[in-house]
Amino acid sequence: MHRVGGCRYGTHRSIEPIGSLPQPAWKLDNASEIWENEILIDVETLNIDAASFRQISDQGGNDPEVIGQIIVQTVLERGKQHNPITGSGGMLIGKVLEIGSSLQAKTDLRLGDRLATMVSLSLTPLFIEKVVAVRPATCQVDILGKAVLFESGVFAHLPQDMPDKLALAVLDVAGAPAQTAKIVKPGDTVLVIGGGGKSGLLCLHEARKRAGITGKVIALDLSDSAIDRINTTGYADVVIQADAKDPVSVLRRVESACGGLADTTINCVDIPGTEMTSILSTRDGGTVYFFSMATSFTAAALGAEGVGKDVAMLVGNGYTRGHSEIALNCLRENAVLRDLFTRGYA
Secondary structure (H helix, E strand, C coil), X not given: CCXXXXXXXXXXXXXXXXXXXXXXXXXXXXXXXXXXXXXXXXXXXXXXXXXXXHHHHHXXXXXXXXXXXXXXXXXXXXXXXXXXXXXXXXXXXXXXXXXXXXXXXXXXXXXXXXXXECCCHHHCCEEEEEEEEEECCCCEEEEEEEEEEECCCCEEECCCCCCHXXXXXXXXXXXXXXXXXXXXXXXXXXXXXXXXXXXXXXXXXXXXXXXXXXXXEEEEECCHHHHHHHHXXXXXXXXXXXXXXXXXXXXXXXXXXXXXXXXXXXXXXXXXXCHHHHHHCEEEEEEEEECCCCCCHHHHHHHHHHCCCCCEEEECCCCCCCHHHHHHHHHHHCHHHHHHHHHHHC
């Protein structure tokens, strides 16, 4: 028999403070005995979000074994993979082991189904038995362990037309291209900061598609490898190699490149200190979408006020309706992008 009376949002799992929502909670109950409205998952791979993995890597001296130890220690202390420094988590893939009795008639999941959780590891009860492999290049960690998905938890069935690791890499950032698809309009000038990274490349695809032939897409990144990836896609009308932490310099480059400012700016970088570059590069009345979990929203709000910028700023909500299919379709629609992701992340 499953335990009854659990909250659909998972507050029954919160230990510290008791009864709080699981994402802001410091510690969760990660026991594998599920409640009637939960799903137990046999976890195969964790995809740590980029900002969190960068911090863990720096802390661990880029040693995969130490990185794994840090992740295990966090989960031991908190009952979830919730980075205490960045505040972020990631997501996972695995196989359905058990479905709570009150959910069995409400879900299309069946025992043995393989899925990706589309909610953050920062709110997902997780138990790690063993770290099997750490892959720094993709921010992925293979483990033996169990996780719990709440009744409110969003998930995606793993697609049949691409390898699991490839799907995981895409689904991890599904909110970015899906939100881009919602906010970019035909004829827009769109700036994608961090355009050569995983989320950035998907956003470039959607920006190109949505802005159309009358729009303009500008991609900005710093490393040579990122610039090469952007150029390979052919999505960007203008490619700028610059440091996103230097807002005035980037502003001049953007103004020179497009004779004005962006209508929409999408920030995908995984480092702090790029808020003002996004804001300054966007016209008054335009929109800035901060997808990166490295964003300081205090810095963004006060910074915009300080320079007298009237821009709409969107929090990087990782969920929007249909986001998993929109993200996966980016690879289905373009063989070049799929090849880049396959070589880089799968």
